[in-house]
Amino acid sequence: xxxxxxxxxxxxxxxxxxxxxxxxxxxxxxxxxxxxxxxxxxxxxxxxxxxxxxxxxxxxxxxxxxxxxxxxxxxxxxxxxxxxxxxxxxxxxxxxxxxxxxxxxxxxxxxxxxxxxxxxxxxxxxxxxxxxxxxxxxxxxxxxxxxxxxxxxxxxxxxxxxxxxxxxxxxxxxxxxxxxxxxxxxxxxxxxxxxxxxxxxxxxxxxxxxxxxxxxxxxxxxxxxxxxxxxxxxxxxxxxxxxxxxxxxxxxxxxxxxxxxxxxxxxxxxxxxx
Amino acid sequence: xxxxxxxxxxxxxxxxxxxxxxxxxxxxxxxxxxxxxxxxxxxxxxxxxxxxxxxxxxxxxxxxxxxxxxxxxxxxxxxxxxxxxxxxxxxxxxxxxxxxxxxxxxxxxxxxxxxxxxxxxxxxxxxxxxxxxxxxxxxxxxxxxxxxxxxxxxxxxxxxxxxxxxxxxxxxxxxxxxxxxxxxxxxxxxxxxxxxxxxxxxxxxxxxxxxxxxxxxxxxxxxxxxxxxxxxxxxxxxxxxxxxxxxxxxxxxxxxxxxxxxxxxxxxxxxxxxxxxxxxxxxxxxxxxxxxxxxxx
Amino acid sequence: xxxxxxxxxxxxxxxxxxxxxxxxxxxxxxxxxxxxxxxxxxxxxxxxxxxxxxxxxxxxxxxxxxxxxxxxxxxxxxxxxxxxxxxxxxxxxxxxxxxxxxxxxxxxxxxxxxxxxxxxxxxxxxxxxxxxxxxxxxxxxxxxxxxxxxxxxxxxxxxxxxxxxxxxxxxxxxxxxxxxxxxxxxxxxxxxxxxxxxxxxxxxxxxxxxxxxxxxxxxxxxxxxxxxxxxxxxxxxxxxxxxxxxxxxxxxxxxxxxxxxxxxxxxxxxxxxxxxxxxxxxxxxxxxxxxxxxxxxxxxxxxxxxxxxxxxxxxxxxxxxxxxxxxxxxxxxxxxxxxxxxxxxxxxxxxxxxxxxxxxxxxxxxxxxxxxxxxxxxxxxxxxxxxx
Numbered sequence: 001x002x003x004x005x006x007x008x009x010x011x012x013x014x015x016x017x018x019x020x021x022x023x024x025x026x027x028x029x030x031x032x033x034x035x036x037x038x039x040x041x042x043x044x045x046x047x048x049x050x051x052x053x054x055x056x057x058x059x060x061x062x063x064x065x066x067x068x069x070x071x072x073x074x075x076x077x078x079x080x081x082x083x084x085x086x087x088x089x090x091x092x093x094x095x096x097x098x099x100x101x102x103x104x105x106x107x108x109x110x111x112x113x114x115x116x117x118x119x120x121x122x123x124x125x126x127x128x129x130x131x132x133x134x135x136x137x138x139x140x141x142x143x144x145x146x147x148x149x150x151x152x153x154x155x156x157x158x159x160x161x162x163x164x165x166x167x168x169x170x171x172x173x174x175x176x177x178x179x180x181x182x183x184x185x186x187x188x189x190x191x192x193x194x195x196x197x198x199x200x201x202x203x204x205x206x207x208x209x210x211x212x213x214x215x216x217x218x219x220x221x222x223x224x225x226x227x228x229x230x231x232x233x234x235x236x237x238x239x240x241x242x243x244x245x246x247x248x249x250x251x252x253x254x255x256x257x258x259x260x261x262x263x264x265x266x267x268x269x270x271x272x273x274x
Numbered sequence: 275x276x277x278x279x280x281x282x283x284x285x286x287x288x289x290x291x292x293x294x295x296x297x298x299x300x301x302x303x304x305x306x307x308x309x310x311x312x313x314x315x316x317x318x319x320x321x322x323x324x325x326x327x328x329x330x331x332x333x334x335x336x337x338x339x340x341x342x343x344x345x346x347x348x349x350x351x352x353x354x355x356x357x358x359x360x361x362x363x364x365x366x367x368x369x370x371x372x373x374x375x376x377x378x379x380x381x382x383x384x385x386x387x388x389x390x391x392x393x394x395x396x397x398x399x400x401x402x403x404x405x406x407x408x409x410x411x412x413x414x415x416x417x418x419x420x421x422x423x424x425x426x427x428x429x430x431x432x433x434x435x436x437x438x439x440x441x442x443x444x445x446x447x448x449x450x451x452x453x454x455x456x457x458x459x460x461x462x463x464x465x466x467x468x469x470x471x472x473x474x475x476x477x478x479x480x481x482x483x484x485x486x487x488x489x490x491x492x493x494x495x496x497x498x499x500x501x502x503x504x505x506x507x508x509x510x511x512x513x514x515x516x517x518x519x520x521x522x523x524x525x526x527x528x529x530x531x532x533x534x535x536x537x538x539x540x541x542x543x544x545x546x547x548x549x550x551x552x553x554x555x556x557x558x559x560x561x562x563x564x565x566x567x568x569x570x571x
Numbered sequence: 572x573x574x575x576x577x578x579x580x581x582x583x584x585x586x587x588x589x590x591x592x593x594x595x596x597x598x599x600x601x602x603x604x605x606x607x608x609x610x611x612x613x614x615x616x617x618x619x620x621x622x623x624x625x626x627x628x629x630x631x632x633x634x635x636x637x638x639x640x641x642x643x644x645x646x647x648x649x650x651x652x653x654x655x656x657x658x659x660x661x662x663x664x665x666x667x668x669x670x671x672x673x674x675x676x677x678x679x680x681x682x683x684x685x686x687x688x689x690x691x692x693x694x695x696x697x698x699x700x701x702x703x704x705x706x707x708x709x710x711x712x713x714x715x716x717x718x719x720x721x722x723x724x725x726x727x728x729x730x731x732x733x734x735x736x737x738x739x740x741x742x743x744x745x746x747x748x749x750x751x752x753x754x755x756x757x758x759x760x761x762x763x764x765x766x767x768x769x770x771x772x773x774x775x776x777x778x779x780x781x782x783x784x785x786x787x788x789x790x791x792x793x794x795x796x797x798x799x800x801x802x803x804x805x806x807x808x809x810x811x812x813x814x815x816x817x818x819x820x821x822x823x824x825x826x827x828x829x830x831x832x833x834x835x836x837x838x839x840x841x842x843x844x845x846x847x848x849x850x851x852x853x854x855x856x857x858x859x860x861x862x863x864x865x866x867x868x869x870x871x872x873x874x875x876x877x878x879x880x881x882x883x884x885x886x887x888x889x890x891x892x893x894x895x896x897x898x899x900x901x902x903x904x905x906x907x908x909x910x911x912x913x914x915x916x917x918x919x920x921x922x923x924x925x926x927x928x929x930x931x932x933x934x935x936x937x938x939x940x941x942x943x944x945x946x947x948x949x950x951x952x953x954x955x956x957x958x959x
Contacts (some may be wrong), residue, residue, distance in 0.1 A: 285738065291839060324947070326943075326944065326947065327679070327683075327701055327704070327705060327946060328679065328680060328947060329683055346955050346958055346959065347958065349958075349959075351957050410834065411834045412832055412833070412834055433819055433820050464824075515819065515820030515821070515822075516704065516820060516821045516957065517815060517818065517821070519957060519958050524954075524958060527957060528954070529675045529680070529684070530677060530680050531674060531676035531680055531781065531953075532676070532680075532781075532952070532953065532954050533676065533679065533680045533683060533950065534950065534951075
């Protein structure tokens, strides 16, 4: 049953969406503007994108960001999924303490996470570099993975697993052949979330990146501080496109119920954050 | 292989907690060592003396905390608090109607939700840069307004406190919309119908039925906007021109060029304190299950 | 070389402890300048510190040891010519990773925080003292840097690094301010323009640099920029906090683009960077305020934790070549400390009094010194200014 929505409310919402999206759209449009300094449109050009290819700093940053994101995602997803399974399926002593520990990365402000890891690494005389960034990214991503996978687990239909067990499969077989495929879309969604968190991270990486380990966000930050230029627009556009693709992928995986041919009950996009 | 497996399974059957701990172990280890321990070290540092040119001297002192209560720094804290509250309120005012409309939009729901989630996943750095691009003196807004003859010379938008708030709202809005939407979606419309039948006007229905029922979502949204705003760095840094310091900038500054790690640590801990207090208040108001309503970021 | 120029060089030599007053007076009289005038002139210059006599640079064959394959350079932004690094990479087969910073304290903070991996850093004079005190700088092998002999005697064995044990002068300059001549007329000879001109509200910036910003306020009030006097510092703090009402932002090298575009009309800025901007917009002018300002020398140093020390010193030697040094100075528009490079410097720059200031101007300027214990107070004041 569709409720009638008052016109002014819809208009307000429209404005809200414009507010949310117009700045980025403008950014994208002007990445094609031929003029370097002014915002007057002087012609269409792909020059700024070509300039990106010329910048070793940016390319290196992109490469590092990808490597770090992949590594962090794998680790965080595995560790987080295991944690979620333990929480959902087992009675754990000290559950409240564990939940507190898990909540910590979600509520701790990034600036505090960043400096605490800086302090940690210097305290141990551990050299800052790519590995310190990966460690940091995993540390703050695990909790998000847990939340996503837990949500999926709670909504999962256990009857299929029980059926498998009744039919004689042991725990290990059930796990790999029933649980994991059912869980996979949630795991993948969590992985995509972890990937995005790592790839886009600025503040924490700012503190723990070593010499020559400037990830893409760090490079872009220097560029933004340096000045407004269409090249920054160009790299921003690329980052936005990458994010959009990731969201669409994650959306698809959250909606997909199972990797098994038999369909289960469809659920709302509840496994996406919030 | 099968014997090994059989043996392992038997062990796990009889030692249920071993199974649990083998799942928990690695993750907990990581979080404890790389999250909890660093925070504890920072706490320890906040009681130490600063070296002459920076660095730490192992000497217990409360100087950093005393310095924190200097009116200058309390002012920063106050400013941070006020701007964060302002941001939260504005996000609520804009976000609630949006969530409401999305919930009632029928076949548009999926697309609209996607349009909300999209900025939420886009790099904050890029989004903040977009704000700079729009708001500079020679940026888009000023240039268009001047071209249209509306204003004779550029309005200074950037490097002001309002710019910081706009940036914070822009960055936080999706965090408000999503939890509120989740709450509104679960709304039982029969209750509203009942209220209508009983003669309540739309405004009354809204205030006395809708709002209380969606309160969990509202509170979750407020928390998800307020806490990150408290610790925000990019917004005040890039949009405030290093002139409108918030707590996040102060901490970064102390661990950067100012080289006063003990003081930076103390400030971080005060920030954590406020965050934890907010969390406790939230949990008290919501009840413990409400953590589930929060979901992810 | 003009007499005045020669005098100026001699004065600086005294200032740096390279020449005794007696020698100076002897030289001055040889130039035909009266003794009393010479003595007065000398008195007007900053007092020098006694420095050791040392042999400049190493003669002998360059070190023939194998160079490492990589080099990490951490330098100020916009502070090198475009071709310098690529040419170095090509000639020596060393891959260079180049990172930039905006002020000395930022660089120090990073090194203190354990950023191992940098080989070369470029601290300003006073920062060399500070870093050396903390054992951060490696001792230079002069045999590996034979081109040290190209350094102008004024920069050999400076007071902050006797014997050039840890540093080699890179560029030198002044810190006044840049302004748009087409937007501002009048009052452009004093710091007052940046501190008290209400008409310029929102159009001025200061360097995001604790020493430089406070220096400007101190000089504006007639104090030494190395003062540790509490009252003077609090005075400066007050001025800077008041200035925030007029200030657009604290911004260092990146302000050039805003000057060019007209977003900013007056910016505290170093000499060379101003001329880099002037090349893109000739309305941009530079002022050394009448109250005085900072005179500084930036230096190439090798970190004690540097992983590629031999490549680092090869790089220093490379920069000291006349053609390379001249290329850098011509591009960044700063003063070269390299005597062999001077003939290759653009005529325009050599005769520009803002790039190579005359003696009477130099006498109003001061070098930064390490403030010792007072560093804590300065850092605290800067935090308070930023936070206000």
